[in-house]
Amino acid sequence: MSRMDQTTADDVILDLIVEGVEPTHANLAAAIAEYPQFREELEEFFTTLAVQTALAVQPEAAGATVEHFANIGVSRVLEHNFQMRQAFALQSAAQSKRLSRLIQERGRDPDEVAVKVGLDPNLLRKLDRRRFRGDVPREAYDRISLEAQIPPAYVIASATGPPISSSPGNFRKAKGPIQVGTETFEEAIRGSTLSDDLKAFWLGLIADKDHPKV
């Protein structure tokens, strides 16, 4: 798998260090000519490298001790590890439950919640069965989260993933793999019973490139 499609300033600077670039002005000019979009980062890199190359190694390093330095990094790694485990546990817990079940556990009727958040019961059932192909505006999840008092991560985790068949009986009858029908959120909104205003609202969010989607 290639990860070269989006070259970052860090990638360019890493290559320069690997190549053992001399921090001369001529080399800076050549680097900026090749990557004009990273002009500022390259200027900072070349000047810092020039100063660090010119300065003599200090007999005794200033700043933190080795142990203090290492402890800072260890804390950071363990913190990341803790967050990863938390996120995994959260996702596992939420994915084991359907969205409709989470809403019912809060003492709410899924159909009523659907209407309150500007969707219709059929759209919420499609979310419940993970029938949307592609992205859904984050606003939909946030509204359900707020209305039903469920953490957003739970709503997203329960409503995303492989689509769920309407009837478990289909699996028993089927001789081959079941193809569960899916559609885009846009298709579902256009085919819904929502008012024109609500349709326009959701379609506007879908078209808005700046609006986050999940």
Next chain:
Amino acid sequence: MSPRTPTQSQEEEPPGAAPLTCVSKTGEPYTRHREVEAQIAEALNLPIPDWAAREWRLETLVHLIRQRGRDNDQAVLGKLTMAFLEKAKPVVDRNSKGFGVADTEEVQIKVADKLGDLLMQAVPSRTSEYLEIDAATVIKQLTLAATGKSRPKASAFSTTNSDEDGKYTATVDRLASEDPDPAAHLLAQEAAASGGVWRYLDAITDPRHREAFILMKLYNWPLKNGPPGVPTLCDRYGMSDRQIRNWINEAIEQMREAAHGAES
């Protein structure tokens, strides 16, 4: 260190580590050093609690840390990370010279945190994967990034180094001339490379003066009128060429004083 060549046969490949996923600038797949692959294979044949007691290369430690992270083994994860950072610290020191204690510590904290982020990065990037190929290069990159212009204040500087034999005064005097002769620059660079002029750079009290001196005298930055789109010294500091000449002269004077003072 040279990476393994793609012509190696599969039989020679030690079992164990999953291949890296990124590619180099020229499109070559990232590959670990052969010795790192061998160390990883060796580790996988050991009981995991024994890993922390062994001596591993930085790159091997990176791989083992990531594996322990995925398996939620916090005890071994912590010990391996400690070993990695202890080995990483000298690289940070070598690339964060010239700052006072507080600024140096600030740089070190930034680098330690960033290394922690890269070690545990969920989606690999070229930089995070290069840690398994040549960790020292990545540590150098992170340290240089943490010591940039807008980062630490660089307000405090270490004092002038003493000169035991005064051999380099002539080089400092030569730099005091405004001679744009490339040979003069070459001499300065040679003096720097041989441990000469740079022992007086610490005598320059203003970090901007010191940086301007290094850029102009050692790395040929023009005061003004550089190639289009490429910063000159005037661009970098937003100052007139006259002002920067004054900086350079002040820097030279401070270095000269340090050199002559060491002689007497």
